[in-house]
Each structure stands twice: as C-alpha cells, then as structure tokens.
Amino acid sequence: MDGTLLRGLLYYFVSESAGIKVLIFATCAGMKVSDIESVARAVLPKFYSSDLHSESWRVFSSCGKRCVLTANPRIMVEAFLKDFLGADLVLGTEMSTYKGRATGFVLSPGVLVGKNKADALKKAFGEAQPEIGLGDRHTDAPFMALCKDGYIVPPKPAVKAVTTDKLPKPIIFHDGRLVQKPTPLTALLTILWIPIGFILACLRIAAGSLLPMPMVYYAFWALGVRVTIKGTPPPPAKKSIGQSGVLFICSHRTLLDPIFLSTALGRPIPAVTYSVSRLSEIISPIKTVRLSRDRATDASMIKKLLEEGDLAICPEGTTCREPFLLRFSALFAELTDQLVPVAVVNRMSMFHGTTARGWKGMDPFYFFMNPSPAYEVTFLNRLPQELTCTGGKSSHEVANYIQRVIAATLSYECTSFTRRDKYRALAGNDGTVVEKTKLQANKVMGC
Template sequence: MLGQHHHRQSSSDISTFPEIILTSLQTPQDDEHLRNKTLILDVEGGLLRSPSIFPYFMLVAIEAGSFLRGLILLCLYPLLCCLPQEVELQIMVIVCFMGLSEEKVARVARATLPKYFLEDVGREGFEVLRGMKRVTGVCSLLPRIMVEPFLKEYMGLEVVVGREVKMIKGRYVGLLEKESEGKLEQAKFDETEMIGLGCSSSYFGYDHHQLFSWCKEVYLVTPEEKRKWSPLPRDQYPRPLIFHDGRLAFRPTPQATIAMFMWLPVALPLTLLRTLIFLNLPYPIAVAIGSVIGVTTRVINSPVHTGQVGSEPHAQPSSQGHLYVCNHRTLLDPVYISAMLNKQVSAVTYSVSRVTELISPIRTVRMFHGTSTGKSKYLDHFYFFMNPRPAYDVQFMDKMPTKMVIDGKRCESYEVANFVQGEIGRILGFQSTKLTRKEKYLRLAGNEGFADTKE
C-alpha cells in the first residue's frame, strides 16, 4: 500500500523513531521550515487551545439528546476527573451516544459544533496548518463523527482520521471501536516529506506513537505554551461561519453547565408565567408587566403615537394594507411587531407548527408546506423566555415600495426581496450572501426543509 512506502524502517525491520522538536510555533523560522510539507496534525494537541473535550460531549448530550442526558454527564464529571483518560472517554461516549441515531449526531456535528471548535482554534497552530501542502487531521480523543464536518468544511482538511463509535441499525451503542495501528493507511500520501504537530502532554501515548511514526520530524507544543495561544480572529476564519443552530448560547464548561442546571428550576415556571402574560393580556399591559419580571423590550422609530397608528410613512390608511418584513430571529418576531403596533396582525410564514399556532396570540397564514430545521422549533417561545433577562429590540425602517425601477428597468419580485433583505442586513451589521433557503436547510438539517404538516 502507498502508506507502507512512507513507514520508515531500519535494516532490522524496526520502525525508526521520528526526531522530536519542542517548539512554541511563534517564530517565522518555523513557518518557513514547515512550508510545502505534508502535516499529520493532532487536532486536540496541535490546533485546539482548550485541553478539555468535555464541552463538546456536553453539546452532543444536550443538543442531540436531552437535558437529562446532559445532567447525567455533569453528575459524572467529578468521577471522570479521577479516571484514566481512556476510561473517561469511554464513559462520556456511552452517556452521550448510546441510543442516539446517526442522523441526530451528524446534524449537531454539522450545524452546532463548528462554532465552538472555531472559537477554540489557536491562531498559532492555525498559522502552521495554513502553510502546509497537505494536512491530515488525527483525532485521538474526539470521535470522527463529531469533528470531521468542522475540519473538512471550515479548516479545509482533505483527510480526517479519528475514533469510531459502534452502531447497530443506524443507532449508536455507545462503545468505541478498538484502536487500529493502520489508521493512516486509508490516507493516500504522495512522496512529500511528512511531519507531525501535537502536544507534548499526549505524545507518548501508544496511539500517538503509532501515528507519528510515519513522520520524519514531530513538532510538540508544551501545555505551558498552549496556554499562551490566542484565539483565531473571526476575520481570519478560512471559511466564514454563516449558519449555526443550537439552543445553548454559551460554551458548556462544567462550571457554566452547573449554573445552567441551577437556573432551570427557576426558568421553567418563569417562562410559563411570561408566556401566559403575553397570551392573555393586552399588549401595552403585557409589555409593562414583562419589564417588571425581566423582559426588556426596546422599540426604535415606532410607528405608533399615543396608542394609535401614526402618520406617514409607516401606516397611512390604505385598502392594500402593509407588509412588515422581519429578519426572523425567532418565532416571536411577528408577535413583537404586533405588540409594538398595538394591533392584531397576521403572520405570513413558511413554517408554523401546530403548537405554535395554538399558543400564538396572532393569526397565522400558511405558505406552502410546514418547514423546520428541527422538530422542536415550536419551543422557540419557551427557550427565549427561559433566559434570565431576555431582551427584544424592534426597529421599524422606512417604508419601501413593492415595485422598484432601477436604470429605467422594472425589478423582478426576487430582486425587490433581495434588496429588502440587504437593507435589513445593513441595519443589523451583517453581510448578505447568495445562499438560498434550500441551501440553509441542507447545511443545518440535511434536508430541504419540508416536513409533514401533521407534525
């Protein structure tokens, strides 16, 4: 095989140890020396700054599983700290993966984990990776299913090798497959000289020795040097992070996760109270009481004056009515627009679940089939009100025509829609892309966004 050609051997058929080089990765001489070579990258040791992989397993436990699964993992954390690394890993895999379908885990790996991985990338390690002719990512701890989408789509790696979790009929049984000495044989290398990059704290493990034995040189960063690494700035991401899906708005470290579970007993009754207030009370009263119980609402350029719809350009009496276009941050967008206008409006939407329709204080009008990136989309209201101090900003922009003429040519409907989206993005400080709704759902959920209307 091609891989065996690069396994350096002595005359006695015993593998030669690579040259070990301790480095800080902070000098330009290192960059020049490493150019145009094939790199075998220890992802946890040579790319990610944090030495802990617990937050990534917690994300899988909660986002692909449930809060109960996350609570079990959190309760086991003190025990995990006392166990050998391999046993700790096996237990986390059992808790997080057992019984989950491959589709659920793959969705979290594709739509949720990349954001947290990107925030954990060290700029120093990334600079080395960027100058390589070819990079093969090796994950000795994180299962391949968790890290492969991030490494291939956002880091540009061609080959990712990692631990595999056993499956039966499309569901994980929670057991890691045995380590294989021939992991890298699946990667087809050319004649380029190979080097390794990892962390000195994990290099002398059996698995690392087998992987790096393919290399002529291995560059190791000490844990002390890694603690000095700086995060990779967002404007230096190889590929911009456009789509992200997930309920947790923080990195679930053990301390942060404890705080979340301590807050949940208060959050559940509080979100029910806040929801009932918005459902049953007039909007002005609901907004006023909401501010007392922690819900902050701010309106900019309001079209309402003394409780009535005001003057031009926002709300002049018209037989054709008005269409308010929102950025659809959550399902509460049309509800808040209705509250700020102090009048009932109908929400024209692509996606509305039965539960959302039942609890919505405004009438909804369906367009096409029901759609969703996740089956719990109807819980948007509850997750928003579960925050300690949820805040909603509503800004009314200037009135825009539905028919536009540019350079004497009448614009098509999609051009008007794109212009409206561009103006909303400009106000929010975002840059518009050419990605379509279909592409969004394919990236986040792995489907085109059409769901059974009976759900």
C-alpha cells in the first residue's frame, strides 16, 4: 500500500514516468523472470479483459495490423495482447534483469511515455505512417502525431467493458486467488478480511470434517456457507438385495465438489480423484481414492467401489472457473448403467478455491475464506437404459450426452479441452502428478 501511495503522489505531482518506475520496483524487484511471465500468461488476462474499452476495441479490432504502445512492462502485457487481442507488435517498458531475476529498474530509454512512445513507434515503423492512433492521455500526443488519424479515448467509467465472448480467443483458463480486480479499496478490504476469513475458514472446515454428514448442511448455513439443492436425489443403494451403487457424474468446480454432493445427500459419498495434497488428506471428511491414470487399474477399482455403494466422479479431470465444461473422460460410462448427472456450480466473491500453479492444499481454505461462499447442487434424472452402453451407445456417446445435459442445465458451453490443455496454458506442463509414497489413510482429496 505504501508503494501504491508513493506511486500515486509521484504519478500525479512529479511525472507519469516516476510513478510507474516506483510501481514496477515495488511489484517486480527480486522476482524470477519466469514467475513474472507465468503470472502474465495465467493471471493477468482475466483482469485486463475486464478493463477493455468497447469503443477502443471496436476500432482496434477493425485494423489489419495492430501495434500496442504501453508504459506497462512489456513482459506483463504481451501475452494478453497477442494471445487474446490479436496484436502483431507490442512495444512497452523493458525491465532490467540479473541472473534470471528482475532488478526492479527499467532499461533505457526508460518508461515508454511521451516522447519515448513516439521514438519507439518511429523505430518500429520507419518511414511508414500508421493509419490510426488511439490514446487516452495528453502524454500520448507525440506518438499520435505520427499517425494519419489520431483519437483520444475519454475516460468514461459508465462504458461497459468488452465481454470475453467478443474476443478473438475466449478466456477459458486463468489462475490466481483473487476473484475481483485488486483496486486500492478492494485490496485494502481483502487484506483486512484475511485474518477474519482464515479463522472462519478453519471453523467451517472443522464443521465439515468433524460433524456427522446429516448435520453438515445446517452447520454450513449457520457459518454463512450457502448450499442450495435442486432436483430429486436417488435413495442409497441397498446392498442387502444386491443393488449396485449409483455413479454420480459431477461437473468440476473445486476439490470440494464431492463434499457438497455428500452435504446435499446427507450421507458421505466416496469419490475418485487424481492429484492429492497431504493437508487435504487430513481434513477430508469422506473416503476418496486416487486414480492411477491406468485404464485397466482404474476401471477395476471403480467397479469394486460401486459394488460397495454409491460413488462420485468428476470426469473432466480438473476444474474450470469459467462457464465451460471440459471434455468428459468416457471410462465411467463403460462401468455401470446407474448414472446420475449432477450439475454443480459455486459462487465466490473474494478468493478462488482452485489453483494450477500454487499449492492445492490451500484450496479449501481459500474457498471457505470467502465471506459467504455458495454451492448449488442440481440432481438430474437418472440416465435411461437406452442411453447407456447397455442400450447400444458407445462410452463416448454417453459421456458427451451427459456433458451436454449438465451444460444445458448450467447454461454453460461444452468444450473439447482437457486437463492437459489447462495445465499447458497456465503452468507450462501437462498436469501430470508425480507418484509419491502411498499413504495408509483412506482419506485423500484432489483436484
């Protein structure tokens, strides 16, 4: 906050360049360049897109070749501008680095404002004259004078930002813990809330872990966690008469999905998961089993679990924050005809309860640190036998049908993206979890 205050004083009372230099130093000094690039790729696009002026975008998107000049560090904006806005060239402030870390200082000619923007444009275009120049402050006049036509975009808070569906590439995957853009006021409120929120999260997690499952629903409501149940859930399987368990097919929003499914049913439902953390293992209130990603091994394990009773699975294999469903793995459809789709959606106002780049052990804490987190669990009709593999459908047809049914219920869009696509976009890897020594406990959570 001190850096922000100093930056504001310098920005408005000394120079725009001085204020930006302070902000760059306070934000980036000592950080690994690879971490800055990772944040620029995985976190910032969501916030940048929420500030995209609709009229500016209308003009910008109509141009054949698009060049962006910005005072921001190029490394922090280039990924968004090129990947999501279709920019061909990005000219920004260049940061100084040493042994793979940012020093916090900028390289010559300094912050790209005023005359420096004009010089950068001349160097990039040579004698060619750009057709249109868009600026939003008086210091943009020098570079706009080099364009055939120049326009100032007035600051109008009432102008709605461009919706992500209007972008050349929709923002499906993003990372980071903050739900809202960290404006000074939002950042202050978030910092003040963290101690209170952490204590509240511990209470909520303790209630979910220690209380009998029929009481968890009421405990959550008493502690500010809203659970909405829609549809008619099926009764538990009767092992005494040889009934096999029902397989609940859930959309995947956080690692807590099976917990809230169990809360809605009033009984613990075992779940199969993939990645794990030791902390999640300790606090898990339901029995969960880790998938091996070996098809034969996983199929045998799931069949055995269904013989014991009901089971929950999230066939997307990983979470997605936006209104999209990832591709459903079709293995589950081959193992049983007792399939109940469950549309799961949640709401968070301050912190995201998922991460691709961070430690997943903190996911439940961040979710429950929200002032009033909410989950909505909608039980859909059990799949008719004629739509199952027994009825002649292939496993892929069954999986795709359930994906479409859940998407229609949530007003989401189906995609063919997978866990591998998500982790390549956000973390630069394929999302493979390194096998660790198997734990003796049977309570393991993952996402």
